[in-house]
Amino acid sequence: MSDILNYIKEIEDILNRNLTEKEMKKLMDAYELAEKSHEGQMRDSGEPFFEHPKAVSKILANFKMDIDTLAAGLLHDVVEDCDVPIEKIKSKFGEDVAKIVDGVTKISNLKLNERLNKKDMKSIEKIETIRKMLMAMSSDLRVIIVKLSDRLHNMRTLNFVPRKKQLIKSQETLRIYAPIAHRLGIHKIKAELENLSFYYLYPDTYTDLENKIKNKLSDREESIEEYKKYIKKELEKHKIKAKVVGRSKHLYSIWEKMIRKGKPFEEIYDFIALRVITENANQCYATLGIIHSIWPPIPGRIKDYIATPKFNGYRSLHTTVITNRGEPLEIQIRDIEMHEEAEFGLAAHWAYKQGVSPKKIKFLNNLMELHKDIAQSAFDMNDIENSLESSEIFVFTPRGEIIHLPKGATPIDFAYAIHTDVGNHFAGAKINGKIVPMTYKIQNGEIIEIIINRNFQGPSIDWLKYAKSPRTRTKIKKYYRQKNEKNLIDKGKNKFRELAKKINLSMEEMLEYLNEDTFYLKYNIKNEEDLYIKIALEDVSIKNIRKIFEPSEDKKIINPRNSQKIKKPSVIIDGVDGVESYFAKCCLPVPGDEIIGIISKRGIGIHRINCKNIRGIQEEKKVDVHWSNEETTSFNAVLNIDIFEKNTMNKVRSVIKEEKGYIEKFEIIKHGEVISTKLRIKVINIEHLIRITNKIMEINGVYTVRRA
Numbered sequence: 147m148s149d150i151l152n153y154i155k156e157i158e159d160i161l162n163r164n165l166t167e168k169e170m171k172k173l174m175d176a177y178e179l180a181e182k183s184h185e186g187q188m189r190d191s192g193e194p195f196f197e198h199p200k201a202v203s204k205i206l207a208n209f210k211m212d213i214d215t216l217a218a219g220l221l222h223d224v225v226e227d228c229d230v231p232i233e234k235i236k237s238k239f240g241e242d243v244a245k246i247v248d249g250v251t252k253i254s255n256l257k258l259n260e261r262l263n264k265k266d267m268k269s270i271e272k273i274e275t276i277r278k279m280l281m282a283m284s285s286d287l288r289v290i291i292v293k294l295s296d297r298l299h300n301m302r303t304l305n306f307v308p309r310k311k312q313l314i315k316s317q318e319t320l321r322i323y324a325p326i327a328h329r330l331g332i333h334k335i336k337a338e339l340e341n342l343s344f345y346y347l348y349p350d351t352y353t354d355l356e357n358k359i360k361n362k363l364s365d366r367e368e369s370i371e372e373y374k375k376y377i378k379k380e381l382e383k384h385k386i387k388a389k390v391v392g393r394s395k396h397l398y399s400i401w402e403k404m405i406r407k408g409k410p411f412e413e414i415y416d417f418i419a420l421r422v423i424t425e426n427a428n429q430c431y432a433t434l435g436i437i438h439s440i441w442p443p444i445p446g447r448i449k450d451y452i453a454t455p456k457f458n459g460y461r462s463l464h465t466t467v468i469t470n471r472g473e474p475l476e477i478q479i480r481d482i483e484m485h486e487e488a489e490f491g492l493a494a495h496w497a498y499k500q501g502v503s504p505k506k507i508k509f510l511n512n513l514m515e516l517h518k519d520i521a522q523s524a525f526d527m528n529d530i531e532n533s534l535e536s537s538e539i540f541v542f543t544p545r546g547e548i549i550h551l552p553k554g555a556t557p558i559d560f561a562y563a564i565h566t567d568v569g570n571h572f573a574g575a576k577i578n579g580k581i582v583p584m585t586y587k588i589q590n591g592e593i594i595e596i597i598i599n600r601n602f603q604g605p606s607i608d609w610l611k612y613a614k615s616p617r618t619r620t621k622i623k624k625y626y627r628q629k630n631e632k633n634l635i636d637k638g639k640n641k642f643r644e645l646a647k648k649i650n651l652s653m654e655e656m657l658e659y660l661n662e663d664t665f666y667l668k669y670n671i672k673n674e675e676d677l678y679i680k681i682a683l684e685d686v687s688i689k690n691i692r693k694i695f696e697p698s699e700d701k702k703i704i705n706p707r708n709s710q711k712i713k714k715p716s717v718i719i720d721g722v723d724g725v726e727s728y729f730a731k732c733c734l735p736v737p738g739d740e741i742i743g744i745i746s747k748r749g750i751g752i753h754r755i756n757c758k759n760i761r762g763i764q765e766e767k768k769v770d771v772h773w774s775n776e777e778t779t780s781f782n783a784v785l786n787i788d789i790f791e792k793n794t795m796n797k798v799r800s801v802i803k804e805e806k807g808y809i810e811k812f813e814i815i816k817h818g819e820v821i822s823t824k825l826r827i828k829v830i831n832i833e834h835l836i837r838i839t840n841k842i843m844e845i846n847g848v849y850t851v852r853r854a
Contacts, residue, residue, distance in 0.1 A: 150177050153200065157216065160207040169213045172239060176217040179238070183228035188762025191306040195761065198299060199223055205295040209332070209490045214239075215288045218246035222292055225251045226852065227758050232788065233820045248850065249289030250296070290326060294335050297323050301342040316343040331458035334489050340398035355397055358411050363394060366418060369471055373420060377477075380436050381422075388433065389423040416466065419476040423485050427452055430479045434463050437477060441467035444474065452484070457538045457550040460488055539590040555588050555614045561596045562618040569618065570625055573599035584612045604629060607683070623683055631679065638678030641688055649695050656695065665694065666837075672844065718774045719743055719750055726750065727771075729781070733757035734854070736781040738832025743769030780828040782810065783835050784854035787823045787842065794847035795823065801841045802827060807834070820849055 154173060158164055165173070180199050187195035203219035211219075217239055224230040225247060232251070236244035301319060304312050320343040327336035345352045370392040378390050394400075400417050404410065411417075422437075424430050430452060447466035455461045462480040469475050480488065538550050541560065549563050557577075562569030574597040575582055588594065605622045613619045627634060646653045657674055660666060669686050671677050680686040717727060727743065727750040735741050740755040745767045752771060753760050787798060792814070802809055808828040814821060829835045835853070842851050 150174055153177060156204065157207050160204060161210065165213070172213055172217050172243075173220070176220040176239060176243075179230070180220045180224055183224040183230055187227065187758055189303070189306070190761070191303055192762055195223075195227075195758075198303075201299045201302075202292070202295045205298055206292065209291065209295075209334075211288070211291065214242040215246060215292060217243050218250070218288070219292055219295060221247050222250045222296060229786065229854070231820070231822050232850065233822075246288050246292055250292050251850070251852065287330070290330070291332075294323060294327055294330075294332070294339075298335055298339060301339060304342065304346060312346045316346040319343045320347070329458055331456075331460055331487065332490060337396040337399070341396050344398040344401060351401065352397060355401055355411065359394055359397070359400070359417065363418070369469075369473070370418065370420070373469060373475060376440065377420070377422065377437065380440060381433060384432065384436060386429050386432060386436075387425055388429070391421050391423075392418065393421060394418055415474050416476045419478060421485075422477065422479045424479065424481050426481050427484075430463050430481055430484075433479050434465060437465065437467065437479075441469050441475070443467050452480075454540050454548055462488065539588065541588055541591065542593045544593060544595050549594075551588060552615050556584060556586060556612045557582060557588065557594065557596070558584055558609055558612050559615045559618045560588060560594050562613075562615070562621050564596065566621055568596055568598060569621060570604050571598040571600055571602045572605070573597045573602060584609075610684075623685075627679060627683070634679045634682040635675050636678075638681035641681050642678060642691075645688055645692055649692065651695065656691075660691070660694070665691075717741065717743075717752055717771045719769055719771050727752055730757065730759075732759045734782050734784055736783050736829055736832055736835055737773050738835075741771050741773070743771040745769060780808070780830055782826055783829050785825045785827065785839065785842070786850075786852050786854055787825060788820050788849040788851075789823065790820065790847050790849060792821060794845065797845045797847070798823075798825075798842055801845065802838055805834070805838045805841055807838050824854070 154165065154170060157173065177200075181196045184194070184196040184199070189195050189198060199220050199222060202222065203216045206216050206219045221230075221235060221239070221243065225232055225235070232244055232248050235247050297319060301315070304315060307315075319339050324336050324339040324343070327333075327339060374390045374392055378388070381388050381390075395417050400411070400414060404414060407414075422433055424433055434448075444466045447464075449464040452461045452463060461484045462478050464476070464478055466474055466476045539553055539555070540548050540550050542548060543564070549560060551559050551563060557575035558569065558572055560575070561572040575584075575586075576595040576597065577586065577588070577592050579593075605625055607622075607626050609622050610619055613622060642656075643653060646656055657677075660677070665671070666677075669680060671680060671686070677686065681688060681691075719727060729735055730744075730751045730753045733754040733756075735752055735754045741752050742755050742760070743750045744753055744760055744763060745751075750769055750771070789795065789798070795812075795814070799809060802825075809825055810828055811826040812823060814823050827838070829838065839851050839853070842848055
């Protein structure tokens with residue numbers, strides 16, 4: 147009991163307030179359920195697994211999240227790792243907590259296997275995970291804030307995992323999680339994720355840069371203190387209360403700048419900045435004037451992000467001056483509210499509080515819509531990374547409203563950013579009073595007026611050539627698809643038929659092979675007609691389809707007629723084939739899973755690498771194993787599926803049968819409104835299992851699907 151009371155005291159200290167009786171009960175109940183559910187589970191560090199969700203909830207408290215989010219932080223792994231039904235979470239903690247936990251679980255569930263042997267499958271699986279993450283963000287931002295906090299704690303304890311896993315997790319964090327934190331405006335998480343990833347990817351470079359910065363800071367300590375005192379003294383003369391602090395930029399941002407500009411550290415002068423935090427926005431502008439009266443600003447280095455906030459809601463005044471010592475000094479000026487938002491993210495700080503201004507609500511809605519568009523339109527890692535990291539510009543409507551657009555945007559992007567209806571009836575654009583063509587690339591700060599024609603029939607497919615924003619492209623395709631579905635199917639089918647003739651295969655054979663391959667999964671294709679539409683809209687390239695069936699230098703032509711023979715995966719243990727082993731029933735590995743051997747009384751047990759039963763196992767009991775290819779039949783896998791109606795099981799059975807899977811055993815346990823089912827199915831490999839799982843997830847009436 148003392149542990150739980152200490153936890154509550156810590157949370158109150160972090161939040162800087164006392165919890166109400168209702169809040170305290172909810173957190174204590176969540177604590178007890180999570181601790182009991184994770185009992186016996188260990189982390190790689192050797193500590194009890196429950197320490198992880200407890201740490202995640204404290205991170206969330208630091209970001210001043212609501213009690214529902216803190217409770218979800220404690221419970222975020224119990225559905226996935228401990229088979230606690232989501233309905234139990236809902237009945238005990240309410241709909242909001244269940245929604246957040248379910249959202250985090252769905253993101254995790256897509257990672258049926260952390261890393262696959264086939265590079266293409268690995269990439270596809272990550273795309274599916276990120277799509278799910280972005281879709282979750284588009285409905286409730288708290289889901290991704292819990293996920294980011296989960297990743298942050300995992301990165302903080304990454305020193306306990308093998309080097310290979312450190313590299314993979316760090317690259318993933320740098321490419322996906324840090325940009326998402328940036329997009330949400332959560333600088334604290336972004337900076338720490340980047341620094342930790344930098345440390346594990348390039349430890350020597352990190353240490354070298356850290357030492358150089360320490361030396362440089364000690365050299366400049368005297369001058370920084372002098373600047374701080376001088377600014378504070380001048381502000382006091384004008385009766386402005388402010389906090390003045392000196393800080394070094396985070397290591398990764400300095401290193402990234404060195405790489406981008408091709409300069410050594412000695413030539414980077416703005417790695418130290420002063421920050422002035424005032425009481426209100428008016429004092430920010432007054433402070434800027436006072437600083438410019440002390441030291442001259444460098445032309446072109448004054449940025450007003452208060453009047454024109456960044457796309458993620460960031461607000462501050464930035465200026466770079468030349469001091470009396472002749473050195474450049476960057477200064478950021480913001481008020482207390484702006485500082486809170488910059489550190490913790492406008493989304494995290496404001497999304498679930500009362501009295502939110504309409505401007506902030508609009509920002510959140512736009513952000514959530516953008517994530518939804520990226521999730522629906524991205525087909526590979528480059529698409530996703532480019533969308534998350536794209537540079538942005540701001541422009542104005544004739545009424546002075548600020549609109550954020552991706553760099554290189556055209557008038558059609560602006561029209562759809564205003565409203566879908568405006569984009570659909572776009573007839574032209576004026577920039578700074580002059581008519582411009584649709585191909586015109588909009589520049590920062592321009593005033594744009596859209597000319598609309600209500601009699602216009604709607605966008606042409608040719609408009610896609612001029613659309614830079616994924617959001618614009620999605621809207622054009624959606625409209626065109628709705629109005630021209632039959633024509634698109636015919637057009638795509640004709641292109642597919644022509645290809646079939648050229649490579650001397652029937653359309654049926656090609657379709658069957660593509661469906662069995664990872665192709666449908668990669669391009670988010672639902673059925674045959676969807677494939678034809680995507681071909682017509684050029685979401686799927688005929689050239690890419692042709693490459694699958696045509697020979698290359700390192701592989702023979704793929705002919706579905708010759709690919710019926712199934713290979714049997716067995717395992718090679720410590721480089722030796724034929725060693726006595728068995729597949730663990732607790733996690734049921736299938737070919738394609740990353741596996742590990744564990745020495746037991748029965749022999750060598752083959753487990754999935756992420757099996758919860760082997761957490762904290764002694765290193766001397768672990769054996770290196772990997773799959774080999776010999777002819778065989780199939781493997782067992784268990785899926786937990788939550789459905790709303792019993793009849794939905796008939797659809798699930800049909801899907802498994804269509805996908806050439808076989809249900810060996812199933813049981814149904816009803817939990818309130820949701821029916822939980824457990825299916826043991828036979829599959830050939832991980833690709834087969836992923837394909838079946840994704841097909842089941844598309845069934846109307848299926849709530850969740852997760853691998854046991």
